Amino acid sequence: MEDDFYYDDVGADDYGQDYDDISYEDLLEYINNYEGEVTPEMLEILESYRKRSQQKVVDVSRIAIQELINNCLTPTCVQAAQHLLPLFIMCVVFKLLCYICKVGTKDSRVPPILVHLTSAVFGIMVLRSFFNMALLYLVVCCSLSYFMLCFVCAWNRKFCGLAAAALIVIFSISCELFIVEPKTWHKIRGSQIILSMKIISLGIDIGSGEIPDVPNVFEYMGYCFNVGSVIFGPWISYTQYYKLLDSQNDTSSLFWCAQILLTSSLGVVCLVYSNCLTHWLILDNAQQWILAYRDAQSFRFSHYFVSFISDATSSLSGLTSDSTSPAIWNVARPQHIEIPRSLVEVVTNWNLPMHNWLKTYVFKAVRPYGVFLAVFMTYVASSLLHGLNFQLSAVLLSLGFYSYTEFVFRRRLSQIYDACIQAKKCKPKCDHKYTSSHPAVIVTNLGFGALAMFHLAYLGLMFDSSDGEDKGYTMWHTLDKWAGLNYLSHWVAVGTFIVYWVV
Numbered sequence: 001m002e003d004d005f006y007y008d009d010v011g012a013d014d015y016g017q018d019y020d021d022i023s024y025e026d027l028l029e030y031i032n033n034y035e036g037e038v039t040p041e042m043l044e045i046l047e048s049y050r051k052r053s054q055q056k057v058v059d060v061s062r063i064a065i066q067e068l069i070n071n072c073l074t075p076t077c078v079q080a081a082q083h084l085l086p087l088f089i090m091c092v093v094f095k096l097l098c099y100i101c102k103v104g105t106k107d108s109r110v111p112p113i114l115v116h117l118t119s120a121v122f123g124i125m126v127l128r129s130f131f132n133m134a135l136l137y138l139v140v141c142c143s144l145s146y147f148m149l150c151f152v153c154a155w156n157r158k159f160c161g162l163a164a165a166a167l168i169v170i171f172s173i174s175c176e177l178f179i180v181e182p183k184t185w186h187k188i189r190g191s192q193i194i195l196s197m198k199i200i201s202l203g204i205d206i207g208s209g210e211i212p213d214v215p216n217v218f219e220y221m222g223y224c225f226n227v228g229s230v231i232f233g234p235w236i237s238y239t240q241y242y243k244l245l246d247s248q249n250d251t252s253s254l255f256w257c258a259q260i261l262l263t264s265s266l267g268v269v270c271l272v273y274s275n276c277l278t279h280w281l282i283l284d285n286a287q288q289w290i291l292a293y294r295d296a297q298s299f300r301f302s303h304y305f306v307s308f309i310s311d312a313t314s315s316l317s318g319l320t321s322d323s324t325s326p327a328i329w330n331v332a333r334p335q336h337i338e339i340p341r342s343l344v345e346v347v348t349n350w351n352l353p354m355h356n357w358l359k360t361y362v363f364k365a366v367r368p369y370g371v372f373l374a375v376f377m378t379y380v381a382s383s384l385l386h387g388l389n390f391q392l393s394a395v396l397l398s399l400g401f402y403s404y405t406e407f408v409f410r411r412r413l414s415q416i417y418d419a420c421i422q423a424k425k426c427k428p429k430c431d432h433k434y435t436s437s438h439p440a441v442i443v444t445n446l447g448f449g450a451l452a453m454f455h456l457a458y459l460g461l462m463f464d465s466s467d468g469e470d471k472g473y474t475m476w477h478t479l480d481k482w483a484g485l486n487y488l489s490h491w492v493a494v495g496t497f498i499v500y501w502v503v
Contacts, residue, residue, distance in 0.1 A: 062283060072276035080268055084309065086129055088264075090122045090227050091316035098244060098318055116222030123225030127191065130231055134184050138195055141171050142224045145199045146217065149206065153214050157207055161361075164203025168196045169384055176387045185387070190232070190306070193385050197235040197357050198224055204361050211238060228317025232310040234331050234353035236319055244318050260312050267308030270334075274301035289457065292485060296460025300337060307332035307351070340452040341445060342410070342423040343403040358382060375404045390475040395459050402455055402493050409500040410448065416503065421445060451492075458482070458489035 063071075097118055127135035145167055152163045172192065176185050202223070205211045215223065215238070223241045224230075278301070282294040310331045333349040340346045348355055362381045366374040379400030383393040407423045419434035420426040421444045426436060434441050462481040482490070 062280060068276060068280055073272055076272055076275050077268060080271055083130070084264075087126050087227075087231060087313060088316055090126060091313050094118060094122055094227050095316060095318040113216075113218045116218040119222035119227055120218070120225045122227035123230040126227055126231055127225070131188050131191070134180075134188050137175060137180060137185075137188060138191060138225075141168070141192070141195060142199070142221070144171065145203075146214075146220050149199075149203055149214050152203075153206060157209075160207040161200065161204030162207075164200045168200055172196065172384075172387050176389075189387060191230060194229060194233045194235055195224055196385055197354070198238075201235070201357060201361055202238050205238060226317065226319070228314045228319050229310070232306050232313060234310045234314060234351075235357050236314070236353070240319065256315070260315055263308045263311040263315070267305045267312065270301045270304040270308060274298045274305065288485065292461040293453075293457040295463065296457045297338075299460050299463035300334075300456075303350070304332060304334050307334075337456075340449055340456070341425060342448055343399065343406050343452045343455060344423040345425075346452060346456065347399065347403050354382075372404060375400055391462055391478045394475075394478055395462075398459060398490065398493075401497075402459075402489075405493055405497045405500065406448070406452075409496055412500055412503060413444075419444070421448070423448075455489050455493070458485060461485070 098115055124135065124139070127138060131138075145164060148163055148167050149160055152160050176182075202211070202215075202220075206214060214220070219242075223238055226236075226241060229236055275298075278294050278298040282290060284291070286294070308331070314330070331352055333352070336349040337346050358378050358381060363374050363378045366377045379396050383396045386392040386396070403423075410421055410423045414420070414422045414432070417434065418432050419438070419441050420430060420432050420436040421441055426432065436442070436445070462478050
């Protein structure tokens with residue numbers, strides 16, 4: 001039989017199993033690691049096993065609260081404290097050094113070079129504690145970029161931004177495909193993204209003349225490896241970093257202490273909810289779309305953890321924000337993501353510093369050539385920053401198409417019905433006939449918000465905790481997850497775009 005050939009490939013006899021005993025997970029792992037051509041017959045077998053596994057009755061029960069506390073909540077909090085306390089301490093020491101030495105004032109007692117050097121050394125020490133010797137890849141990337149910026153600036157400074165972007169893309173792709181083990185690269189991916197954004201923005205600012213010249217090596221290293229943003233972010237511009245030297249805020253103020261305590265606590269709460277409570281509240285025998293929402297929400301709350309800790313470390317180290325929003329919402333705004341008005345709102349509030357970076361250095365540069373191209377290139381740039389990862393690229397590009405379709409469709413509806421139903425909330429006193437307080441407008445906006453939650457559950461489904469999470473999921477994992485939901489979200493988005501053209 002033709003099918004038996006593929007069953008034999010899986011190695012059922014090696015496991016001492018009958019063909020019917022081979023699990024769906026074993027088949028999926030085999031196809032992920034298969035070096036030959038994946039044939040349609042193999043995919044059919046995989047699909048049949050997926051459907052069979054979904055039909056099995058899942059025997060699950062909710063564990064006792066005390067067991068949940070002992071086995072998950074407590075270990076999660078302890079591990080978080082073990083990793084975060086050294087980082088927090090170094091951030092505080094760095095901030096106190098800047099404050100006591102009065103850097104940037106006439107009373108300065110130390111040369112600024114010492115502060116930049118301290119920022120870089122503390123940052124490298126933190127990278128060592130989190131990533132061990134894998135930090136060398138970040139150091140190499142930073143060093144190569146500095147030599148390149150110096151060379152290009154001396155030759156023709158207007159190409160500094162393009163050269164920086166090209167070097168970062170080539171270095172990241174080379175590391176991901178040929179140099180670094182997938183597990184190690186996936187581990188340092190977040191810090192590499194922050195470093196890449198810093199280097200590219202610095203190159204563009206030098207090329208535009210906003211920054212007069214390439215910083216000296218101490219300033220450059222202090223900026224790239226700043227202890228307050230090197231692990232969790234956020235991205236900050238070189239100008240923001242340099243303002244740190246002139247910051248003489250009172251670090252003992254009650255507001256500053258309360259802000260740090262609040263953001264740190266919220267971060268740990270989000271981590272606990274992501275790791276422990278989502279799967280405790282929604283068990284594995286729930287309906288398929290509820291499970292999709294659970295897995296997507298678990299991923300979102302892990303992102304909120306990073307965002308709140310990012311807020312805390314940047315504040316602890318004295319970094320200032322250009323945002324006019326409240327201090328605890330400098331990186332992400334979970335309230336606009338969990339209860340969204342639109343996907344456009346989700347994208348904007350997911351990571352405010354990265355959103356500003358993409359808007360400043362990508363969207364505005366491409367905007368003269370058309371809105372669609374600007375949106376598309378923005379999501380392409382975001383995908384390249386995240387590396388050649390099919391899962392992330394598929395989600396980001398899908399999200400780009402979704403958000404653009406939603407934006408133009410709701411704008412068209414707003415024009416037709418003269419109502420406040422655009423993707424972005426109207427100003428308090430707008431010229432629409434039907435304002436946001438009109439019952440029909442409220443219902444319409446709630447409907448679009450529910451649709452956004454539906455898309456988020458679908459797009460975030462594959463960010464689960466299954467095998468392969470530590471090294472990044474494969475293309476087959478992503479497609480298999482979406483196939484389990486019949487690609488419904490993509491079909492809805494395509495249908496929305498067709499309706500937009502019709503009306």
